[in-house]
Amino acid sequence: MSGKQSIVFIAAGAMMLSVWMMRRESKKKSTSRKKKDQKQRDRQVDIVSKKAAEIAMRAKSKEEETEVTEQEESNYKSEWSEHLPGHILREQYKERRRKEKLPMLAMKSQMYDNITMFCPEGRQLSQISSKKAKWYVQKQLATWIGEDNKAIKLTFEPKARSDEGDYGRSLKQNICIACGDGEKYQMRFYIVPHVYRTLFPKRYKTHMSHDVVLLCADCHLKMGTAANNRMNEIEDEFNPQQRFATNQRQYKVRSAALALLNWRHKIPEQKISVHEATVRQYLTEEKTPIPENDLLTNETLQRIIDVDYRIENPNYIPGPVLVVNSIVNDQEKMADFIRSWRRFFVNTIHPRFLPDGWSIEYAVACDEKPTA
Incomplete structure (x- = not known):
């Protein structure tokens, strides 16, 4: 090998070594960079995890704090309510009982079915209930119109027909007619109180749905x-006797027995002696005396209370x-009264x-011509 060739060979080797060294260095840097990136990512994950844990701890702490606060508030209300006047506690109890009974008192189904009834000529007569429509069909007095069973057509000529614009022909919504609510518990309301309406002659209450409306519970x-309140005012004018x-x-004896049976532990000794004396005197007068040294048993007290x-x-x-008797023989x-x-x-x-x-x-009677 000549000197010139040796120099070329050495230069090529040096170049190859230099390239290898550069690649190795680049690889080291790349590996180092990847490790740094990985460490940074791990650090970020740790930070996020810690923050998530802190948030979870704060949420849990807040939830526990809320539970404690609600419990404290409940205890506070309980302690506070013990000091309320008796009449307020009774009203609160009545309100709770009323809300508990609403599901039983409210209507279980819709009040209005809005089944349209037509005469044989095709003229609309009125809106009726689904129950009444089925009765007409079962008695072969009417036939269904359409597939949705929302209308019937009579097979006979009715004796009377309602005028145009009659209340009986209008569609009724199943909502409270006062506030428009259709979600709350709904109840029938008799505009003329039911205690009066039941005493009316038939012509004033039969086929007279005009004065029965739908209201929500409130x-x-x-x-x-x-x-x-208005009923009491009206009836007071007749000076009704007490029942x-x-x-x-x-x-007085019953009150004394009640006090001894239910609240003896809260009554002063002097008052207990007065109540016992009242009860013993009553038993003596009723010829069922109890020896002075014998205690008044709960059975004896309950017998007096009953x-x-x-x-x-x-x-x-x-x-x-009294009210209905004063008006029932006078149509005017x-x-x-009804109006x-x-x-x-x-x-109101x-x-x-x-x-x-x-x-x-x-109209106030079923045989009276409706007026707008």
Whole structure:
């Protein structure tokens, strides 16, 4: 090998070594960079994990704090309610009981089915319930119209027909006619109180759905309370007698027995002696005395409590009977009475969703021509 060739060979080897060294260095740097990147990613994951753990701990702590706060609030309310006056506690109890009974008192199905009834000529007569429509069909007095069974057509000519715009022909929505709510518990409401309506002659209550409307539970309570107050005002004008008189002596003895049976541990000794003396004197008068050294047993006290202290009045006439008897023989008074309740209903609850055709001046009897 000549000197020139040797130099070329050495230069090529040096170049190859240099390239290898450069690649090795680059590989080291790449590996180092990857390790750094991995460490950085691991560090970020650790940071995120720690933050997530902190958030979870704070959430758990907040939840526990909320539970403690709710428990403290419940305890506070319980302690606070113990110091409320008795009449407020009774009202709270009544409200709880009312809400518990709502599912039982509310309607289980819709009030209005809106089945349209047509005469043989095809003229609309009225809106009726599904039950009544099925009765007509089963008796072969009508046939269904359409596949959805939302209308029937009579097979006979009816004796009477409603005028145009009659309340009976209008569609009724299954919502509270006062506030429009259709989700809450819904209840029938008698605009003329049911205690009066049941005493009316048949012509004033048969086929007269005009004065039976749909209200939600809240509006029903509001309107019912107002109606009861007005009933009391009306009946007070007739000075009705009390149904029961109170036997004051028996009432006093019963109160003493109740106190001894239920609240002896809270009553001062002096008061206990007074109550026991009252009870013992009563037992002596009833010829069932108890020796002075013997204790009054719970059975004896309960027997005294169970004795009725009320005396029924044989001449008692219920207020609704007095009211209806004063108007039942006068058609004009009956009409004024019914329409006064309609007017009172509108002025009290201010209904915004009354069905078309509903009116204070609407007919008050089934054989009376409807008026708008």
